[in-house]
Amino acid sequence: MAPRARALLIAAPAVLPVALVLTGALVAALLQSLGLLPIIGEPEFSTAAWDADGELLLATGISVYIAAASTVLSVVVGFLIAAYVLTSGVSSRVLAVLSAASVPIPHLVAAGAMGLLLSDAGFLARVFGMPSGFPGLVGGRGWGAAILEFGWKESAFVALVLVGSMARSAGGLCEAAATLGASAKQRMLHVLLPLALPALGVSALVVFVYTLGSYEAPWLLGPVSPEPLPVRAVRLFGSIDLTARPEAMATALASVVVGLAAIGAGLLLLRRVRGWR
Amino acid sequence: MSSSLTFDRVSRMFGQSEVLSDVSLTVPARSLVALLGASGSGKSTLLRIASGLDAPSSGSVLVDGQDASAVPAENRGIAVVFQKPLLFPHLTVVDNVAFPARMAGVTRREARSQALEFLDLVQLGGFARRMPGQLSGGQEQRVSLARALAAQPRILLLDEPFSSLDSRLTDDMYELVGKIRAELEPTIVLVTHDRREASVLADTIAVLDEGTILQHGPVPELHYQPATRAVNRILGGLNEVPGHAAGGFHTSVLGRVRVQPGVPDGPALLVVRQEALRLIRNDDGGTSSGDEAPTGVVTEVKSMGAHVLVRVRVESAPGSGSTAVESIAVELAGAPALRAGDRVGVSLAGGQGWVVRA
Ligand SMILES: Nc1ncnc2c1ncn2[C@@H]1O[C@H](COP(=O)(O)OP(=O)(O)O)[C@@H](O)[C@H]1O
Ligand SMILES: [Mg+2]
Numbered sequence: 057m058a059p060r061a062r063a064l065l066i067a068a069p070a071v072l073p074v075a076l077v078l079t080g081a082l083v084a085a086l087l088q089s090l091g092l093l094p095i096i097g098e099p100e101f102s103t104a105a106w107d108a109d110g111e112l113l114l115a116t117g118i119s120v121y122i123a124a125a126s127t128v129l130s131v132v133v134g135f136l137i138a139a140y141v142l143t144s145g146v147s148s149r150v151l152a153v154l155s156a157a158s159v160p161i162p163h164l165v166a167a168g169a170m171g172l173l174l175s176d177a178g179f180l181a182r183v184f185g186m187p188s189g190f191p192g193l194v195g196g197r198g199w200g201a202a203i204l205e206f207g208w209k210e211s212a213f214v215a216l217v218l219v220g221s222m223a224r225s226a227g228g229l230c231e232a233a234a235t236l237g238a239s240a241k242q243r244m245l246h247v248l249l250p251l252a253l254p255a256l257g258v259s260a261l262v263v264f265v266y267t268l269g270s271y272e273a274p275w276l277l278g279p280v281s282p283e284p285l286p287v288r289a290v291r292l293f294g295s296i297d298l299t300a301r302p303e304a305m306a307t308a309l310a311s312v313v314v315g316l317a318a319i320g321a322g323l324l325l326l327r328r329v330r331g332w333r
Numbered sequence: 334m335s336s337s338l339t340f341d342r343v344s345r346m347f348g349q350s351e352v353l354s355d356v357s358l359t360v361p362a363r364s365l366v367a368l369l370g371a372s373g374s375g376k377s378t379l380l381r382i383a384s385g386l387d388a389p390s391s392g393s394v395l396v397d398g399q400d401a402s403a404v405p406a407e408n409r410g411i412a413v414v415f416q417k418p419l420l421f422p423h424l425t426v427v428d429n430v431a432f433p434a435r436m437a438g439v440t441r442r443e444a445r446s447q448a449l450e451f452l453d454l455v456q457l458g459g460f461a462r463r464m465p466g467q468l469s470g471g472q473e474q475r476v477s478l479a480r481a482l483a484a485q486p487r488i489l490l491l492d493e494p495f496s497s498l499d500s501r502l503t504d505d506m507y508e509l510v511g512k513i514r515a516e517l518e519p520t521i522v523l524v525t526h527d528r529r530e531a532s533v534l535a536d537t538i539a540v541l542d543e544g545t546i547l548q549h550g551p552v553p554e555l556h557y558q559p560a561t562r563a564v565n566r567i568l569g570g571l572n573e574v575p576g577h578a579a580g581g582f583h584t585s586v587l588g589r590v591r592v593q594p595g596v597p598d599g600p601a602l603l604v605v606r607q608e609a610l611r612l613i614r615n616d617d618g619g620t621s622s623g624d625e626a627p628t629g630v631v632t633e634v635k636s637m638g639a640h641v642l643v644r645v646r647v648e649s650a651p652g653s654g655s656t657a658v659e660s661i662a663v664e665l666a667g668a669p670a671l672r673a674g675d676r677v678g679v680s681l682a683g684g685q686g687w688v689v690r691a
Contacts, residue, residue: 225422232419234406235384236433236484246436250423 082312089305095298105302111288112303116310119284122199122206123268129207131260134214139248141219142226143240158212163205167273170194170205174277194277199284201277206270210263214256221255222248253329261322265315285311335362335520336397336410336487338383343392345378345544352378353544355392360488362397365514365521366549367535369528369567375544376524377416380490383522384411396487412486414494418473420465426476427452427461433484451479454516455509471502475509482517489519495530507533528568532556540564556606558593558687565604565689571662572610574603575691583688586647586659587679588627590686601688605681607664612643612671613678626678632660634671640664643671647679 087093091102106112158166173179175194193200226248233243271286278284283291285307292304338360345353352375360366370376381387383394385406394401401409412433420429427448428435434444452458455475465473474494481489495503507530513519525531531538532552539549540563547567548560559565562573576585578601583592585603592603613626629647636642643663649655661679671677 228415228417228419229421231386231406232413232415233421233432233436234386235409235411235413236436236480237407238432238436239407242436246432247421250421253423 082309085305085309089302089309091302095301102302105306111282112306112310114282115285115288115307116314118199118282119268119286119311120314122202122274122284123264125199125203126206126210126267127260127264129203130210130214130263131256133207133211134218134259135249135252135256137211137215138218138222138252139244141215142222142248143230143243158209159216161209163209163270164272164276166209167202167205167276170201170208170273171277174201174204195279197279199274199278202273205273205277206263206267210267214259214263217259218252218255222251226251254326257322257326257329261319261326264318264322268315268318269311285314334485334487335518337362337395338411338488338520338522339395339398340379340383341393341395343379343382343389343394345375345382345387346390351544353382353389356541356544356546358539358546358549360520360522362520363518364536365510365523365534367531367538368522368524368541369531369538370526370541371567372526374541376526376541377492379541380413380492380522380524383488384413384490385409386413410484410487411490412481412484412488413490413492414474414477414481416493416496418465418470418477420473420476420480422465424465425461426457426463426465426468429465429476430480430483432480448479448483451483452476454482454513455479471498471506474498474506478509478513482513482519486519489521491521491523493524493526496525496527503530510534538568540567542567557609559604559689561689562602562604570604571607572603572605573689574605574659574661575657576601576603578688583686586627586649586655586657587661587681588650590681591684592686592688596688600691602691604687604689605661607642607662609682610661610663611680611682612645612663612665612669613680614675626680628676628678629661631671631673631675631677633673637664640666641668641671643669645677645679 084093089105091105092099094100171178171194175181176192178194191200192198193204195201229247229251230243233247238246269286271290274284275287275290278287289304289307289311292300292307295301295304340356340358343353343356344351356375356379358366368376368379378387382389385401385404388402396404396409396411420426421432424432427445430448430451431441431444434447435441439447449458449461452461455478457472457475457479460468460472460476465476468476474497478494495506498506510521510523511534514521523531523534535552537549537551538555540547540555542563548555548564550558555564555568556570559568559570565573574585574587576583576587577599578584578592578596579598581591581594581596583590583596583601583603587603587605590603592601627647627650629645631643632646633644634641635644641664643665645661645663647659647661649657663679
């Protein structure tokens, strides 16, 4: 038996059930979104759930915006944290504290904390004593508080991945660069950044797909309307109006499609970056 | 463009352990000083302090007589070739070598054309477009050397750069160092644990042991006039013959040998290089005058390639009043027909000895 076939066979018991459940769920969702699997009444093909007066498109746009902004924020902050940890000789203990402090906090709790901190009657607004001039981060149209919440939690994740992937090589290469005349900023841009790129790409992809499908933060910290995909999907799914079910499924599937597209594009890009590894 | 480098009473503590203590050393401009010492003696720490990657706990580093303590590594003009090549994995070979010029603000085109010249110097012009992962260890190390030279440093520090290469490659690298010295005349500090490497390349050798400099001098001086037993051992000397110094002479199983002036009377060790001794075959049964070479019995003949190392048990000459017996090592060229048990005479070429404190 070819080693490849053998490997596939060994993996099959683990992979097959997952693949079956996942495809089954996706197909069921698709059928339901097209009106072919109604809870009551006769199946009748319809794409109505997929247009819904452009609401779905708007929700997709909002979700992509939140995910993209959160990803950029976490990648930038995560990289800066990692660069600091790797070059300042801070021991890994500091990093352990850093990650232990934020990674295990559930997003729901983190989002609640953000709400208390950033709302226009919240902690910061009171500290600075500007209830009227305080930016509308919570419940505002820019989803600022939700993006900050994602950025806070996910930047720790990004930093952790980067430090893990570069811990062995970064120190020596940065020292070599310094003796070759590279300033601290140049070492960051011309040594650490290119070195971090593959791990940065992978973690950006994970953060993007995760924030795209994450429900709690935008639900707690965003405006009531318009809604991003996961909030809309959950609301419609829980709706007492059973005819809302196809729209809920279409909304959920839209986030799956965007997620898959992002993964595909990301992997294509990463293949080129990985060339030199 | 070459500068002198001075360590002025440099010490370095790591926690409670003092890795360097009061190291003072001057490396004149355009010279090559080898820092010779065993693993863990503090050689790399000293280089890191010189380059600005580490700071001394006390003392200072002077470049051309100017205190460099406040100058960060990137502005010191001191380049380092580390034990590992540390090439940037995301850059081609030529861009690795162009890195220093790029950081100094030179255009990519100009930096690359300069880089190619340095690659030609290390005979790797044909590898410019490769990635570092596609090179052999020796090639990587040469690229690393080219990259350091491309920074046009005032001082070049080499931290055991050839220790992972095979012996033929190291010989090539020694030639390369000679060529670089002839063409660019940089000041070089070479760190090594290999006394042969130090002897082949250096103008002077500084012996570092447990964080202190034991002796710094020209290569022959270190070999034939070591300051202490430790220096003699680090430079591979095998013979330290106990005896007594008096009136400018040393008396031992090797007889009465004239030694350097200024030696106080008392017990002293005669240091003789195994390469400086000759063996005399006593085929005629040893009938000769009183002023004869000491004799002994061969105990071991060990091949060292083109040379052999012979160990001889030498007894005190009869009638000298002493019953001392010493094992003396003698290194001979060729393949002499000697076997354990043979009786031989040992003679000291030149007749001049060197003693150190017992
Ligand atoms: N950063 C450090 N922290 C603690 N001890 C160190 C550090 N760097 C080096 N040492 C210690 O200093 C001694 C000398 O190290 P090093 O200069 O690397 O020796 P060499 O290069 O001669 O082999 C070693 O005992 C080593 O363990
Ligand atoms: Mg070392």
